[in-house]
Amino acid sequence: MIDNNYLQSLIEKPQKISNLKFEDISQILKQAKDIFNEEELLLEFKLLDNKEEVYVIGDIHGNLHSLLNILEIIKKGKPKIIIFLGDIVDRGIKQLECLIIILALKILNPNKVFLLKGNHETLEMNQYYGFFQEFVQKFNDKEKFTEILDVYQVLPFCAIINNKIISLHGGIPEDIEILKKLKGLKHEDINSVFKSVAEGLYQIIWNDPKERLKGFAESFRGPGIKFFGEDVFNNFLKSNNLKYLIRAHECFPEGYRWFFNNRLLSIFSSANYRGFYSPNPASYAIVRNDKIFPINIEVS
């Protein structure tokens, strides 16, 4: 039986996760899915005073060591809200552990912990970068992976803090109206507007900022994916009455990186992502009093 005490014990002793039967994993996936299913695709948070904090966490990619370090920081800092920007699995060596820990945190703290969709919360990426194979090898059944996809399917795409700071996985889309289209919608409503938002949602989880670029440009990442320059970025923020963007999706050797005159912050929360010969610190962001404080951890 997966009760709250048991979920808490998984967070404290992640090695227990490797021994879980699929039936246990399945219960956790269903509980998490039911919670995400009730959330809106565009989350909105209000901090009540200048001391309350939101912690924003970037890509984890199966790096359990980095995730556990971040959980320690969360325990000490006691933020009001924690937002994971997606890309929890693929590439690292403890992918299932990272996903189950974050889903357990969500089930235990549904109004405090949030998970947004990244481009790796998709079947295509999991098949290409390892999570699908890890999962099928472990549970011996491709069909069971549909329960993972059912969770991905209902994840929200962006979160706005105090009407000023938007956080999402990749970047702004070409569709400047997308936030207005998404406002108030839940997953169950998406079919009615799918055609008008599909491209924008894809770009939200895939796009990247680029300094000295004007407008949008094709990305090397693939068809339909764009780089965006400072001009279109500022237009997007202005027309949506926003001041800042916090995103993840790219790993930089120095940890976090500011773009566009300190209006866009890029964070990445998996340390030494490309191995110890190409080190990077893990980074995250604290939002307090409508300001953004980026922090590097695990500096080697």
Ligand SMILES: [Mn+2]
């Ligand atoms: Mn990504």
